[in-house]
Every structure is written in C-alpha cells, then in structure tokens.
Amino acid sequence: MSSGSGVVVVGAGQAAVQLAESLRDAGFDGPVTLVGDEPRLPYQRPPLSKDYLAGTLSSAELALRGERFYVDQGVELHAGRRAVHLDRGRRRLTLDDGTELSYGRLVLATGARPRPLPIPGGRLDGVVNLRTIADAEELRLRLRTARDVVVIGAGFIGLEFAAVCRTAGPNPVVLDIAEQVMGRAVSAPTAAHFAEQHQRLDTRLLLGRAPAELVGKRGRVTGVRLADGETLPADTVVAGIGVLPNVELAEAAGLETAGGIAVDEYLGTSDPAISAIGDCAAFPDPRGTGRIRLESVQNAADQARCLAAALTGTPRPYTALPWFWSCQGDLRLQIAGLSTGHDRTVVRGEPDKGFSVFCFRDGTLIAVESVNRAPDHMAARRLLAAGVPLTPEDVAARGFSLRAHLRGARV
Ligand SMILES: Cc1cc2nc3c(=O)[nH]c(=O)nc-3n(C[C@H](O)[C@H](O)[C@H](O)COP(=O)(O)OP(=O)(O)OC[C@H]3O[C@@H](n4cnc5c(N)ncnc54)[C@H](O)[C@@H]3O)c2cc1C
Numbered sequence: 001m002s003s004g005s006g007v008v009v010v011g012a013g014q015a016a017v018q019l020a021e022s023l024r025d026a027g028f029d030g031p032v033t034l035v036g037d038e039p040r041l042p043y044q045r046p047p048l049s050k051d052y053l054a055g056t057l058s059s060a061e062l063a064l065r066g067e068r069f070y071v072d073q074g075v076e077l078h079a080g081r082r083a084v085h086l087d088r089g090r091r092r093l094t095l096d097d098g099t100e101l102s103y104g105r106l107v108l109a110t111g112a113r114p115r116p117l118p119i120p121g122g123r124l125d126g127v128v129n130l131r132t133i134a135d136a137e138e139l140r141l142r143l144r145t146a147r148d149v150v151v152i153g154a155g156f157i158g159l160e161f162a163a164v165c166r167t168a169g170p171n172p173v174v175l176d177i178a179e180q181v182m183g184r185a186v187s188a189p190t191a192a193h194f195a196e197q198h199q200r201l202d203t204r205l206l207l208g209r210a211p212a213e214l215v216g217k218r219g220r221v222t223g224v225r226l227a228d229g230e231t232l233p234a235d236t237v238v239a240g241i242g243v244l245p246n247v248e249l250a251e252a253a254g255l256e257t258a259g260g261i262a263v264d265e266y267l268g269t270s271d272p273a274i275s276a277i278g279d280c281a282a283f284p285d286p287r288g289t290g291r292i293r294l295e296s297v298q299n300a301a302d303q304a305r306c307l308a309a310a311l312t313g314t315p316r317p318y319t320a321l322p323w324f325w326s327c328q329g330d331l332r333l334q335i336a337g338l339s340t341g342h343d344r345t346v347v348r349g350e351p352d353k354g355f356s357v358f359c360f361r362d363g364t365l366i367a368v369e370s371v372n373r374a375p376d377h378m379a380a381r382r383l384l385a386a387g388v389p390l391t392p393e394d395v396a397a398r399g400f401s402l403r404a405h406l407r408g409a410r411v
Contacts, residue, residue, distance in 0.1 A: 012036025
C-alpha cells in the first residue's frame with residue numbers, strides 16, 4: 001500500500017503494538033493509529049497470572065512500550081476509546097466519543113474476553129475473571145483477606161492463578177469438568193505431572209466435577225454448589241473457563257467469521273482493506289486442518305510481523321510454528337508445536353529433574369512439551385520449524401539427545 005494511506009488498528013494489545021513497531025521498522029511512514037478501550041498504555045497479559053499477581057512486577061514493567069515509543073514512532077494512541085461502528089463503504093471507523101477515523105487499511109486486533117460461566121450466580125460480588133490489569137488488581141486485593149478460594153477451570157490461567165494463590169493467599173480448590181488438567185492443550189503425561197505437583201502442594205483438585213450454581217448472601221458469593229450436590233465454601237471464585245474472540249464489530253460490518261474473524265493465509269478478511277491478527281483471528285492452519293485460532297504472545301506477535309511485511313510490500317503466508325509457555329510455581333512448561341490429535345508420546349528425562357514429552361501423529365513429530373528443560377524447547381522449535389524428521393524410535397533410543405540430533409541435521 002502507498003505510505004500516504006493510514007493504518008488504523010482496533011485493539012491496543014500485544015498484536016497491535018507489535019504491528020505498529022514492525023511497520024515502522026519496515027520503513028512505513030504513513031499514519032499509524034491504535035484504538036484501545038482500556039484506559040492505559042498497552043500492556044502484556046502473561047504476568048497478570050504470574051509475577052504481577054504475585055506482586056513482584058510493577059505496572060510500569062507491565063507496559064509493552066513506554067510512553068516515548070508512541071511519540072518517537074509517531075503512533076497515535078487513542079487509549080480508553082472503544083470502536084463502535086465500522087462503515088466499510090466509506091472506510092470510516094467511529095469511536096464511542098463520536099470521533100471518526102478514516103483508514104487506508106484497517107486491522108482488527110480486538111483480542112478475546114473471558115467466557116462467562118454458564119451457571120447461575122456469575123454476577124455475585126467475589127466472582128472474578130483474569131483477563132485485564134483491573135482484574136489482576138482486584139484479585140491481588142482480595143487475596144489479602146480471602147479465606148476460601150475456588151478456581152473454576154484447570155486450564156493455564158486457573159492453574160497459574162492457583163500457584164500464586166498458594167503463596168499470596170489461602171490454598172485454593174481447583175475444579176474442572178474435564179478429567180485432565182490443561183485438557184485441550186497438553187498430553188496426558190504432562191497433565192498428570194502438573195496435577196500431581198499441584199496436589200503435592202495441597203491444592204485440592206476436583207477433576208470430572210461440574211459446578212451447578214454459585215450461591216451467595218446479600219449479593220456476595222459464599223459457595224460453589226456442584227452438580228453432585230457438594231457445596232464448596234467460597235468468598236472468592238476465579239473463573240477460568242476459556243475465552244470468546246471479540247468478533248462483534250467485524251460481524252456487524254458483515255465480515256465473515258468462523259469461530260473468530262475469518263482470515264486467509266495472508267491474514268486478510270473477506271474485505272480486501274481489512275486484516276485481522278492475534279487472539280481474534282481464525283486463520284488457515286498450515287497443517288491443513290482447517291481454520292484455527294490461537295491465544296498466545298507468539299501468535300499475536302508473529303502475525304503482526306507477517307502483516308507488517310505484507311503491508312510494506314513483501315507478502316508471505318503466515319506459517320510460523322506455534323509455541324507457548326506457562327509458569328506454575330516451580331514448574332515451567334514450554335510447548336513447541338500443537339499436540340492436538342497426537343496418537344503416541346515418548347517421554348525423555350525425569351519428573352524431578354525436568355523432562356520433555358514428544359508427541360507424534362502417524363509417526364510424525366508434531367509437538368514437544370518441555371517441563372523445566374528449556375534447552376529441549378529451544379531445540380524443538382528449530383527442529384519442528386525446519387521439519388527435521390524424528391521418529392518415536394529415535395527418541396526412545398538410549399543416549400538420544402535432541403540437540404545432537406539437530407546438530408546432525410545441520411539446521
Ligand atoms: C492472564 C493471562 C495470562 C496469559 N499468559 C500467557 C502466557 O503465559 N503465554 C502466552 O503465550 N500467552 C499468554 N496469554 C495470552 C496472551 O496474552 C494473548 O494471546 C495476547 O495478549 C493476545 O494479543 P491480542 O493483541 O490479540 O489481544 P489483547 O492483548 O487481548 O488485546 C486486544 C485489546 O483490544 C481491546 N478491544 C477489543 N475490542 C475493542 C474495540 N471495539 N475497540 C477498542 N478496543 C477494543 C481489548 O480490550 C484489548 O485491550 C495470557 C493471557 C492472559 C489473560
């Protein structure tokens with residue numbers, strides 16, 4: 001696109017800020033405008049359930065870039081403003097204060113919001129999500145006086161919160177309707193190890209148990225009633241049952257959605273002047289499984305870089321290898337690739353010293369989950385990105401070393 005036409009980004013989170021920076025790095029000198037509905041400098045979310053919640057990271061350290069970045073890079077930031085209407089015909093975006101912005105290219109980086117609890121009582125005082133800095137601040141305050149904490153959802157965020165809660169508040173109870181922790185995202189050996197470690201540290205894990213209702217008195221939550229009749233006492237309930245992509249603006253403007261804002265491999269939506277990146281975008285899985293949506297810093301940042309390249313004249317399809325991490329107390333989990341659909345695992349290492357789970361589908365390596373084994377993770381990312389062949393037999397062989405295998409493949 002010509003540098004005279006401006007890029008307007010809806011959402012001012014991880015993906016939006018990376019896009020602004022990458023556009024400038026690539027020499028784009030047209031106007032760049034970010035519109036974000038949170039009234040502060042754009043910030044990183046991962047520490048909200050880790051160091052920031054634990055009180056070991058300040059809000060200044062949470063910011064993705066300092067205030068000077070926006071001034072020096074000529075990036076106009078509308079913080080605390082919500083985009084409420086999109087007129088695709090006139091290429092105009094309306095904000096909640098009536099401001100109209102015209103664009104040459106619009107980028108939707110609207111992220112996702114917590115999935116509401118599908119049971120009665122979700123609006124009682126003491127029931128909190130963990131998505132924004134405001135949520136984390138509220139939880140930090142509540143943990144000072146909380147006596148009974150229940151976490152609904154044993155996913156990454158629920159378990160990260162549980163680990164911090166153990167040190168900054170009472171031992172929580174974590175419940176999940178699934179039989180396995182982090183069910184959607186990790187293999188059985190990894191899940192079993194994490195469940196064991198949380199229980200060893202006196203976190204009560206209730207798996208395969210469904211909440212039926214949040215009960216309360218005078219508007220405040222007092223307990224979680226389970227479907228089997230047991231009621232857990234609770235003055236604080238953290239809901240971590242996943243997110244919903246923010247697609248409403250796109251939908252109202254008639255853009256195609258498919259479990260997220262539908263984009264092609266170049267991250268373009270059904271309107272050639274509009275792209276979508278980050279948590280809100282449903283993009284074609286390079287492995288050919290259809291459209292997928294990922295919720296990670298890697299995905300938000302790499303899609304932003306890919307789009308910046310396209311907007312400055314070097315388009316390439318988005319094929320970056322997904323990777324993730326999660327910190328739960330002393331456990332650091334790093335995942336390279338997507339393990340969905342794996343049919344075989346091979347474990348290397350030892351539970352108390354660090355280990356990696358190699359996940360295969362039809363004999364092909366698709367993901368490596370490393371627990372307290374960072375060098376394996378870094379090697380696995382290179383190996384998977386380069387498509388170096390590795391069989392379950394290779395991994396199971398005595399003396400196997402991932403790094404040596406990688407060196408042998410010369411990637
Ligand atoms: C507690 C927590 C811990 C996490 N930990 C990890 C981790 O350890 N590792 C990892 O890889 N990922 C982690 N993630 C996920 C990661 O933070 C997200 O994948 C990433 O922030 C996505 O970036 P994004 O720019 O797509 O969306 P976001 O960062 O969510 O930004 C989107 C912004 O757009 C705003 N917005 C939405 N609609 C509008 C509108 N109409 N007008 C204006 N603004 C709008 C939203 O309010 C939000 O501020 C974590 C997330 C959370 C919540």
